[in-house]
Every structure is written in structure tokens, then in C-alpha cells.
Amino acid sequence: MMLESKEVTKTFGAKTAVDHISLSLEKGHVYAMLGPNGSGKTTWMKLAAGLLKPSYGLVYFAGEPVSIESRKHVAYMSTEPYFYTWMTVRDVGKYYQDFFEDFSYDRYLELLRKMELTESMKTKSLSSGMMAKLKIAVTMARDADVYMLDEPFNGIDLLARDEIRACILEYATEEKLLLLSSHLVEEMEAIADRAVFIKEGKLVECVDLEDMRTQQGVSMADRYRQIYGHTEG
Amino acid sequence: MLKLMKYEFRKTWFTKLILLGVTAVAEILFLFGLYLENENTLGTSVFLLTILAIGGVLVIGLQSVITLHQDMNTRQSYMLFMTPNSSYVILGAKVLEFGLSVAVTGAFFFALGTLDITLLFAKSGELNQLWNMIQDFLSRITLANGTSILNLNTQTMAIVTFNMLCAWINMVTTAYLAVTVSAALLNGKRFNGLLSFILFLAISWASGWLEQIATQQIPSVETSMLVQGGIALLTAAVMYVATAQIMEKKLSV
Amino acid sequence: MEFDATRPIWLQVMNALEMDIITGKRRPGEKLPGGRDLALSFGINPNTAARVYQELEKAGLCETRRGMGTFVTGDEAxxxxxxxxxxxxxxxxxxxxxxxxxxxxxxxxxxxxxxxx
Incomplete structure (x- = not known):
């Protein structure tokens, strides 16, 4: 088991963001993590990335509790832009190269080319779409075991979404685990093979999408509507 | 660690550059004054340079604390905390980078001061009045035992340097602790800023009190300064550990 | 290719390949793209792509030669x-x-x- 969440709970004051989530994620799969905003997806990802400490329970990476060590093998992409404002696209790559042994600058350059970004661009003046592409490029240029991308399609135009999907698929090998959260459910129908539904901090279910289509004749988006109703948020 | 320090420097270099720029202007003013033998210009520039030497370190410390504040309270916190480094290493890089900056700044102003005084001395025949004024000013600055700083030996100089460096590191780690408590424990609470500032003052006072208690029975000024520096460094270490622990356990990135 | 997300995606890709084979767009014995390339060209999950070849093989329309890849069957009947x-x-x-x-x-x-x- 690559990532295992045992009874993981996270409270912020009186608010419970993640509520006793037990979940096992295997390598060789692309998981879609679904739920409306505020359902606890981001918090769970941050717990799995070791950026937050659980209030109760633990997340395990390859059998060991998530720690500073596991950050070397787990690539997490936050939904918000987070680069230092003085950085150029080149600085961002150099920064990752300085801190992650699995980072390949050559691969970064290749991804930049595909995303139509250049090294000399200033992060401060990137549009939100270009910033989203840069975050993906720098995260996927790592050769990590686990990739967790929080809202990778947010703010990205239709054509660039294809690029991002291709990039994600290219890295979805038998040895790797990809976890993508998005509220753009349709974007992930074909690239994910499993889906994790989270509602109000609790795990609803983790399903195999092709099995679900075969047995119930429903799409991931249908299931999403069944679970969350028609009101979003 | 070195890579983290590199980025700490990168985050603060602009402030340091401005400091260097202003110092350069003051120094040019000084050299002009010396060349034109204009005592007014010389007086102004010497005053400016003195202020810069003292205030410079304060500005560097302030910049370091502001940087930590940004590193914990803005989205850029990912940049540090996503790296496979413990809070101890991340904070350690900040303390070391600050210590190094203070040491370099101190050495720089010392060298500049020595150079300027030498130049002034060479011209002193023509500028007697000003030279006397500066000499008078410098001789008034004395250590607690009455030794003028004009008559210091190397050993005393080393001890004074050590003492000052420890005091600065103590101050900056105290500020780090206050900023971290504010970001990790008081986040979202009322009077957050005020409370953490009070915490800063209280720790500074307690640390100063401890130094005073420890040194009041020591007759030798030099020993006393050594002990004072040592205690400042020790309390700084305690605060460093406390800050890193809070970061490790409580921080929400 | 647009998919009907309520039906298994492997089946839809399989049907598309079947169509290519029986219409002669892909000749008997022709090499088919590798699993990863198939996934990339259709924009589907690699596990789904692997399933496509498993099912095509079951239907006897393609065969996998070890270390060589997957080929359209040479059996024209x-x-x-x-x-x-x-x-x-x-x-x-x-x-x-x-x-x-x-x-x-x-x-x-x-x-x-x-x-x-």
C-alpha cells in the first residue's frame, strides 16, 4: 500500500475538517478525489503531504508514518500559487532542483516547452492560467512515487487542459500513484480509474470507475450528483 | 542547510543592497568633504555613517523577522515547509544567515570606520578642529570600567564583538519566537499582534534580568561581558528549540 | 475521442479499434500502439488501455507477442x-x-x- 490513511482526523478549533478518514491508495492508479469546496480534500492532501499534523490517526507512506523523509517521495501541488514573488520561471526550477533529489531540470524544460512557458518569465506577471501550468510543470518534473495535485485544472483553458491531461497520463505508470482533486469532474472521467468521494470531512466511498460504469451504468459525474445533490458548495 | 541559507539571503538581499547604497552615498560625501576640507560636509557624513553602523544591524534584524513572518503567514510558506527539511534546519538556516549578516556588517563598518579615521588622521593637520571633536566624541564612549574604546586591545575587542553578536542573536531569536507563537498559536485570535509583541518584550526583559543577575558579582568587566554573551546565547538556544518545536507541532501550512 | 462516461471507457475504445480492424484501416498483422501510447492518444487511464487489449485479445482480434508488442491478428477469417x-x-x-x-x-x-x- 502506497498511501494509507487510518482514522485520520483534523480539527481546527471547533471545526472538524477531516473526520476519521480511513483509506488505502495503491500505486499504479490515478485517483480522482471529489467533493465540494470545503469538504476536506485539501486538508487530507496536506496531511498526506506532511504539511499538517493530524489531530488523531495517522497517514502512512509505504508503511511508515508521513514525515519529513516522505516529502522526498511525495510531490504535492497546492491549489494556490506559492512561489516567492521575486522568482522567474527559471528560479522556480532551480529551487526545486536545490531541494528535491528526484527533480529533473531537463524534464522541467520539456514540460515548460509543452506548456508554452519560458524560463525568463517572471512569476509575478504570470496570468492565473500560466501560473497553474507552471505549478504542474515543476511538480511533474519530479520523479516522485506519489503525486498529489490539488485542483490541477483550475483556471486553465480548454486546450491547456489537454496538455495537462497528457502530462498526467504520461507519468501514470505502474510504479506511481496519482491523486487529483477537482470540482471539474468531467475533466477526470477518462484519466482517473478510481474515485474517492468525500463529504463534510468524511469518506463516502472509494470506487473503481470502470466497474461502476459496467455494473451501474453511471458515470463519475452521475455518482457525484447522487452523493452531493444538485447544490454545489 | 547551505541551500536554505542561500535562499534566506536571497529573500533579504535587497534590504542589504539599499543599506550598502546609502552607506556608499554617505562615504562619498565623507570623501568629498575630506577633499574639499569642508567641515560641515564631513560632520554630516560622519554622523550619517555612525547612524548607519548602528541602525544597519537593526534593519537587518527587522528584515529577518519580517521574512519569517511572511514565511509563516502567507502562501509562500509552502516553499519552505514542502522541502524535506525539519523545522530545526529551516529555522537554523535563518539564525545562521542572520548571524553571518550581522558579523559581515559589523566587520564592514569596522573596516570602513578604521579607513575613514586613518584618512582623517592623515589630513588632520589641516582639519585640527574636527579631528579633535571626533577624538573627544570617541573618548567619551567608554566601557563600564572606564576604558575608552580608543585604548582597547585585541582581546577586549574580541570580547566586545562576541558580546554584541550574542545580544543580536538573542534579540532576533526572541522575535522569531514571538512571531511563531503569533502565527501558530494565536492565529485568528484578537490582539494577536499586541500579545506577541508583549511576549517579545517580556522575554527580552527576562533574558536581560538573567544576564544582570549572573554578572553582578563579577568584578572584571571582560569576564562579565563574556558571561553575559554566553547567557544571551544560551537563552537564544532555548528560544530556538522552543520556536522549532512550535513550528513542528502546530504550524498549519 | 468523446466518451459516453456512463458506459465503460475500455469498451468504447475497444469498439473504435474493432472498427479500424474490420474496416481494414488497420491491416492484419499490423503493429498496434503500446499500452501507454494508446492511453496517451485516447487520453485514457493506462489501466483502461491495458483492459482494451485484454478484451481485444479475448475477442481474437489482436495478439500480444512477448517483448514485441500487440499486433492485429493475421488470421483474416x-x-x-x-x-x-x-x-x-x-x-x-x-x-x-x-x-x-x-x-x-x-x-x-x-x-x-x-x-x-
């Missing part, structure tokens, strides 16, 4: 049989819909003949 099966299925689906409109196979055939003129 098999492809012809696949073609027949596809035609029969298409006709059945057509007749089912015509039945809903009250047409018998015979009347439907007459409609087709009239359409041809």
Missing part, C-alpha cells in the same frame, strides 16, 4: 468473422429501434430499398 458479428449487431440494434416504431424486419427492409433509389 477471424477478422471476417468479427466483421460479420459487427454487421449482425448493427442490424439487430437497427431492427430493435424500428420495432419500437412498429416496423417489422420485412417492412424495414422495404424502407431501406426505397431509400436506396
Amino acid at each position: 477471424r477478422i471476417a468473422a468479427g466483421r460479420d458479428a459487427f454487421i449482425r449487431q448493427t442490424v439487430r440494434e437497427f431492427l430493435d429501434r424500428m420495432a419500437l416504431l412498429g416496423e417489422t424486419p420485412r417492412s424495414a427492409a422495404q424502407i431501406i430499398l426505397r431509400e436506396e433509389e
